[in-house]
Amino acid sequence: MFNLLYKEIRLAAHPNLFIFTCMGVLVLVPAYPYGIIFLFSGLGIYISFMYGRETNDIYYTALLPVRKRDTVKAKCLLVVLAELIQMLISLPFTFLRLAILSNGNPVGIEANVAFYGMGFFIYAVFNVIFLTVFFKTAYKAGKAFVLAMIPAIIIMTSMEVIVHFPNFxxxxxxxxxxxxxxxxxxxxxxxxxxxxxIIAYHVSVNRFEKVDL
Known part of the structure; x- marks a missing residue:
């Protein structure tokens, strides 16, 4: 499994994935809707899957002596790795922001505990839709991205807007x-x-097992 993940990072991951993973530093930008940071992660993942489609990465992996479920697992691990690293990268910049920018965020939610909690919700919705839709065909990355981004954007917008209400x-x-x-x-x-x-992984495995490559 480690070898497959290594292959994903070295061969299947588009350079933009690494760039968007580093977007956590945007918490230093004053008056910025920080929820967009989590959407950048989805964009980087989508570009990598599109890149993999154009380079026949799924077909290449299927030719290796690995099970189909291992192919799905490697892709899922790449997605999780990108998302969690994005959060980890943003943490030191969040503390730095609080130290040098103490006037809050007039645009939307501040980079705080609730912000990261909502970030996990955005990741969760994106993963369960994007991965399951993509592995239904292992080809239609664009459709999977659009369907996953719609609810992700709704959650992001809601968390930016709700903090402007006095009760919240x-x-x-x-x-x-x-x-x-x-x-x-x-x-x-x-x-x-x-x-x-986990649900996205198991559903994706069941769907990918039926795909005729």
Missing amino acids: YWLDSVKQPELLRQLPILIIGFLVYVAAT
Whole structure:
């Protein structure tokens, strides 16, 4: 499995995937809708899958002495790796932002605990739709991307807008009491992300097994 993942990173991953993975640094930009950062991850994943389609990566992998489910697993691991690294890259810049930009984010949600929790929800929705739709044919990456991005954009827009309502002020705070109040969002978001990605993997395997390459 490690060899397949290594092959995905070295051969199947488009350079844009690495660029969009680094977009976590955008939390340093003042007055910016930070939820877009998570959408950049989906865009990088889509470009990589399109790149793989054009280079016949799926067909090439199928010729290797590996099972079809291992092909799906390698792709899923690449997606998860890109998403989690994007979050990890953004963390130090989030702390730096709080140290040098203490006036909040007038555009939308602040980079805080709730922000990362909602990020996991966006990843979860994207993964479960994009991966399952793509592996139904192992070819139509564009269709999978459009269908996955619609709900992802809705969630992103909602989290940017909701903090402007007085009753949800605590979602935009970086003070300790509110950060603790946001913690369940992070925990639930992460659990949903794990569950959705596992479901996406199993459904994708079942669909890909029926694809005649």
